[in-house]
Amino acid sequence: MKRAMTQVGAMAARWGVAGLWMSALPAVGQTVQEASAPQGVTVSIYDTGMALISEARRVSLAAGENDIVMRNLPARLDPASPSFGSSARTAPFDLLEQRYHYDLLEVDGLLRRMAGQPVAIPVAGQSREGILLSGPITGATGRGEAFLPVQARDGRSLWMMDAGQWSSISFPFGRDLIAAEPQLHWLVRARQEGPQNFRLVYRTDGMEWRAAYELLMTPDSAQADFNARVEVVNRSGGSFEQARVRLLLTEKGLSEPLVPEREGALAGRAALRYAYGSNQESFERSVASLAPVEMYELPRTVGLASDRSTFVQLAQSSTLPIQRFYVYDGVRFDRFQRNRKTDWNFGTEYHSSVQTHVEFQNEERFGLGMNLPPGVCRLYTLRADGTVDLLGEEQLGAIPVGGKGYVRVGPARGLSGERERTGYVEVKPHHVYEESFQVRLANTSEQDVEIRVVEHLYRWPEYQIVRADADYTSPGPQRIEFLVALKPGGRRSINYTVRYTW
């Protein structure tokens, strides 16, 4: 080390900058020990964009104080997070001090640190060599441009280089001054001499995951080809070889959608709730816990290269039984919402599309049988000529083992509905109201169908169906459902009257 510094000092003297060099990584221990590359890596990726890394390392230590350096780390490692664990009964060493070095994350900060150093900047095919006098300085024009002041080697000229325009820059004596790869330095006190195994645990940003599903259906078939996959995005600035990957759903991640994107007066209004012990409500996102609600482990180890999205197949079934059913839920609310309870016109608008839904079961006998995380499900159809056509996409909720998945395919061809309000009476104003509806269904397709007609009794929870010309069930609060069978070319209407009391 001493010899290398002498050489650098001699070269620096030739540039006329004797005494300006400095050391970026001063030695803090008695000896510097290089820890092994990571092995047995486990990456736990949270739905909030961070990940917890646990990896096995090995290092040979002398008794007493040692300086350990660890490489192969991500650039976006949280310097406050590293810790270690050991399978041994007693810890192999005591951690006294730790520092994280990586200089390539922030260009301006690095240039400021290199002030006073010899520098060479290629400009128009020539290399301008001199001393970097400072980091970028803002110009006086107020237009936001910045300059790098470089004093020429002869000491007579001063160049103001445009700090935004350079594409490469060389520091002739910068090797020991710049941490060009992430390094974690630990000062430790070892109890005994010899090799030590330990597990390094740290947090990094820049990792995400999202699940995606593909359901390929063949018309009229009762089976579908189902694929479940996960996209793992690694922008942490590091690579992880053969890693066990765990995907975590947290309350904090799940609370994100509670802050919806809105326009106008409601823009940016976040959900609030009370934290225990607090008299003031807080933003839900900040109060929510990071504790995992659900964890999904990828079925095999995966290599996660830096700056790359890796897609991993979770499960696949080419013969997944599916059941199609049709739903007509005709009411739509657009206008007339000033007073939902008593507005004469409320709930009189409707749409006409009958929706096709698909239901499947997450069971091992069908080739699935693992907990499936929430994600986007794309629906495709395979046509007779082999073309695959995207029907649409739908958000699929988490499906536990043994649970059912429901996907809305889209409007059913040849099926339509109408919903007309045929009567409205204030039996006792502000206390008892009656409302009558006619739901009409038409089937112009060439197949027998059964349509689930869903009616919402939206005015008030206290209601009574006083007349209905078809059987119905009540699968949920303020909801009734009729089941209507239609032959090809068939039409059918349902009439019912509901009485609200309050």
Added chain:
Amino acid sequence: MKPARHPAACVAVVLLTAGLVAATSAAPVIEAQAVGSIMLAVRDDGVTVRESYRVTLSPTSHIVRVPGIPLEADLSSLRLMDRRGDARLENWWRTGGADRRSGLSATVKGESVQLTRTDREPGRPGEVEIQLRVAAGGERTFDLVYAMTGITWKAGYDVLLRGELGNVTNVMSVDVDGWIELVNHTARSFSNALVSIVGEDRLGRTTPVKPPGFLVLDEDSPLSDLWLYQPPEKGTPHVYALPGRIDVPAADGLHLSHVAARRKPVDRIFLVRAEEIPTDARGVFAHPSQLIQFNNAADYGGGRAVPPGSALIYLGSQRSVLHQRAWFKHTPAQGDIRMDMGKLEGVTVRRIDRGRRTVPGQGVEQTMELRVENTLDQSLRLIIDEQPPINLAWTLLRSSHAHERTDRRLVFQPLLEPRSEVVIQYTMRVTLPGS
């Protein structure tokens, strides 16, 4: 009691594991060759691509480099369709610098460090590598299916209407040219492709975005007169297979002719809908619409369904007048295409409410009257698509004219003699809830 493990054995296990890891990560990458035709299903918001590849494999796991998958492809949609059925897609990723985000790289030479700005490097499209697991090796062909953006389509029609529109008895005909425009915004060309276009009939509407206005108030406010915006319901998509194989060039568009009809005879229809007819005892009236109708027969769409698209309608054989822009809906084979040519000024229709009366023991009866006046010198048949303007349940008791009933609508088709008036009267029994 657990047997003690020798330290050398642990080291051997670690070395062996490291060796296996190194062997997997250093597995040779096999290049796949694109073979066969490409299938494109183009929607208005993207395209689904299916293409075939051939590769020679040995058993177990392989990394296969697949050329040509554009940057616009959504890799989360990648699907492998193996004809033998034993190949499984395990992992996949895109190589190259397309995802690159970090801004600086360092090169060390001796004592010197050169810093290079990587964010100045042009983006490279990269290639997709897939990790396959197969039960048996050998040459095999598989298909990859993926969704992507970057290819769009639209249809357009150019219509020339021959004849005299103002004379209701004049025989008319149309010339129609229909084009499908395919635009490929990607840097990838698709040669020899089987193309089908998929779209729902939006009636020429683009997806509306409701601008914030004074009615957008806090939804919790009891004073809010809130009009909740809901996007229009999605329609049922239709599929149109384009004939033959097509070369879709990169970053370019092409027009394909799909309709070329000359002097095709048309029908003339005069129609008025209930929603247009005011109910008033005074002289407020509506004019019927004049519709031109022709059939999507073999001489029009070649026996296939034709897609929806905008239409320019010209009048006169010299195309001297651009009469209007219109929208042609999706039309199945043998279906009818209707063009609304505007109001027929010489005919008026009005509705008069003749009042309700209570019939003892039989509820309430209500009578409506439709008065149709023809001031033209020619006779014509008018279609009146009537819906009684009553928001209660009703049953029809009697009508002065024959009609067809569908649900709650009554269709009358009176013949209007020159300079005459027709009066249609019908009576309903109205049912009140709870009665």
